[in-house]
Amino acid sequence: MSLRAELEQCVSAWAAQHFPDLPAEPWVRPCTDERHGHFQTHLAMVAAKATRQNPREMAERLARECELPKGWEKATVAGAGFVNFRVGPEALGQAIDALRQDPNLGIIPVKRPETIVIDFSSPNIAKAMHVGHIRSTVLGDSLARLLRRLGHQITRINHLGDWGTQFGKLLLAYRAAGRPPIEPDHAIDQLEEFYKKGHQEAESDPAKMAQARAELAALQDGDPERLKDWRLFCERSAEHFRRIYERLGIRFDSIRGESAYHEDLPRVVQTLLDRKIAETSQGAVVVRNPSIAEEPYLIRKSDGAFLYATTDLAAIQYRTEELKADRIIYVTDARQQLHFRWLFDTSKRWGVKTELEHVWFGTILGPDRKPLKSRDGTPLKLVDLLNEAHERAAAILTSKRPDLTPEDLGAKAELLGIASLKYADQLPNRNLDYVFTWEKLLAFDGNTAPYILNAYVRTRSILRKAGLNQRPSAPVKIAQPEEEVLARLLLRFGDAVELAAADRKPHHLCGYLYDLAGQYHRFFEACPVLQLPALRDSRLTLVGLTGDVLREGLSLLGIPTLEEM
RNA sequence: GCGCUGUUAGCUCAAUCGGAUAGAGCAUCUGACUUCGGAUCAGAAGGUUAGAGGUUCGAGUCCUCUACGGCGCACCA
Known part of the structure; x- marks a missing residue:
């Protein structure tokens, strides 16, 4: 247990005895300035305000009455009513002894462990992972590790984008090219090329667009040949993802993607319609809630197709009923806040009791304060980012450690490069956009x-x-x-x-x-x-x-x- | 138009949900190498927390307004 937690118990006990109406929040904090003491509480000022008494006298009383652990110095009063505490050297030594024998290193497991699903990373099939995936991937992984360390039961899910409308266009171009083999080494490049081609054709030619829709419909109806192609796309993409996750040291308990919920979607929409939570509007099915927004939340398109909102609703059902989740944490960028407000609100109205949380983060910006792109303006590929991190680390290592064998250098460069990248990504408050520069990211001085x-x-x-x-x-x-x-x-x-x-x-x-x-x-x-x-x-x-x-x-x-x- | 979110040192970021004199790094300047690994340490300088009001013992943090930015708002995910 930390010194703070130990002291907290004493102060809270005093507060509970004399001011039971005060909230049970943490009252003890480390002093901002150690000249005042090691720890401080402002409890006296809050208590004095609540009871209309003199804060300074209240502080004196707390300092006098509150029983401290053995080996602590007498509490002192300062300022408007702060009470300061100092731990003596002997008690400190004992606390360190206890820490040394504590396999948890002072981490106190939570009193009520939960079963928590963490939904993060979620790249799209047939596309390269890019810089936009890194924060979700790294942040989601760390949250999983932290919460598990505190005693929660964690399921990490990679909710792959493996069933979107992009497959219509992809299949269109792929089949037009005669369904060529997809080389494992260049699979993503090939697939992206087909998608680009299909997309361009469909956007410029209404007939091709109709064809792309037909391809998608055929796939979703279970046409064996299209399914076979789709599975190939998924396997090749999975291999690409696997290599990146391997380098990042990240694993999932489940890589159940959107396609897994395909068959549940009609039932989800029907149930919401039956319960009058959803309604038909202009041929589509929507959920309304004026307190969220004027525009409704779309769960089925007028052409009968479903959206990711529908898939997410189905996924909540699955995670609640099959995985027995007490809580689901989604780790995505800030732009999806509105979607999750709708999703959570709709789920609540549907009767879902699972705690739902959206952990969102800002955009990674380039030095020009615009979203980070590669030199040619396309999204910066994650592989390129990892490689450059590796190379920059290798360059520094070469100058500092000329004695290393090439094997050692390679291994150390990989570890240091990835470590720098992951650390730099987690250093800024996740709610803010942050400016990325190679210099800062792979700097070896300062907070790195x-x-x-x-x-x-x-x-x-x-x-x-x-x-x-x-x-x-x-x-x-x-x-x-x-x-x-x-x-x-x-x-x-x-x-x-x-x-x-x-x-x-x-x-x-x-x-x-x-x-x-x-x-x-x-x-x-x-x-x-x-x-x-x-x-x-x-x-x-x-x-x-x-x-x-x-x-x-x-x-x-x-x-x-x-x-x- | 509505909503979400932001503005802190020249630059990049902190500040433990209202606590004491707002802290780091980078960059700049000055010191410490016969080193338990100098990829280090010590020091200097740098601020009207975008602006104006308000709430109270106390505001970077809360409320209102203003200025400037990012993002989102029915058939993409």
Whole structure:
């Protein structure tokens, strides 16, 4: 348990006893300025306001009455009614001892675990994954890792776009070309070329457009030849996705795509019509709710075709009934907010009790503050992004480590390049658009993956030199300020993980890990570990714990560590 | 037109849902290498939090208005 959580219990207990009407929110926070103390509460000011009493006197009372854990200094009062707390060196050492023996590293499992479906990534068949997929993929993966770490039961679903209207145009061009073989190595390029051709033809020629619709209808009616072609497209695309996910270190529990719900769609629409939730309008089937928007929500087109809204409704049914989901989290870009408002509202009216959440994120912008594109104006392919990350990392490695074999260099470049990319993508608050530059993304200074990995590598290096073949486990004696700050920071790991998970915002964890890596570097400068026999074992424990927390924290962000750079 | 969302240091971003003197990195300048890995550390400088009102002990954060931007609004996903 973190020091904060321990103190929180004391303060909340006091609050519950004397002011039972106050909300049970977290009252204890780390001080913004450590000159005031280690932790602070503004509870007294809130309580004083509620009871029309003097805040300063209330703070004095809290400081006097609140029972603190053993080894804490007497609480002090400052400002308008803040109460400040300081933990003593002995209690701090004991807390570190407890942390050292805690396999969870201070992460407290949730009291009520849920079964949670996380729907993320979701690329489209027959198209290359591009830069627009990276945030959903990386963010969804991290949320899955964070929530699982806190004890929830997680199902990661890749809701592939494998059944859209694009297949009409694709089939049109593919069949016109005589259904040539799709080479595994260039499958996506080939498929994109066919789609482009079919699209152009259909847009410029009404007869071709009708033909494309007929192709789609034939596919959806189960024509064996079209189904065979469609399966081939899916298999080849899946191989492309698999390679990228492999490099990103991302796995799914289910890759059930839109096609899986194909047969459920008529029933979904009919049920909504029967229950008067949906109605017919201009030949289409729509759901109305003026409090959301004037325009209705379309669930069946006037030509009888279904939309992704319908598929999503069917998917909610499946995940609720078959997967027993308590909660479904969708990770998509901000532009889909309106869609999800409709989807959630419609589901509620249908009687769905599952908690539904839309975790949305902003656009990745280029240096011109417009959505990031490749040089020729097409969407930037994810493969190209990963390759460039690899190459830039390799260039830096070559200059820093000329001794590496080509194999080692390749492996390290891959790890560092991908790590930088994933970290940079999670660093900004997900709600905001952010500006992407290669310089920043693969910078190895500042708040970056290499900076944190370097701190980790330095912990490993010391442990190697110490000749330890197991985790250091000596009791910790705090001798210098840098050690004290490091120790208190280590004890905040659980809070950081909890905050990142609760907010669905991994950037909180990035900030914590950066602080920890920075403090470790300061500790490293100020506190010799191996040279001072009296403090050696204690400091080795701190070094080992720092490494453990850095590794665990990075791993929750989907970033693996390495033993040496 | 309606709705969502944003504007914080020259640039890129933080600020733990209303708390104390708004913090980092990059860039600029100054220091620390006979190093437990310098991919590091210490320091300087940089701010009317877009603007104006309001709410209260207290506002970057909440409410109103204004300016400027991004995005979304029936048959794509």
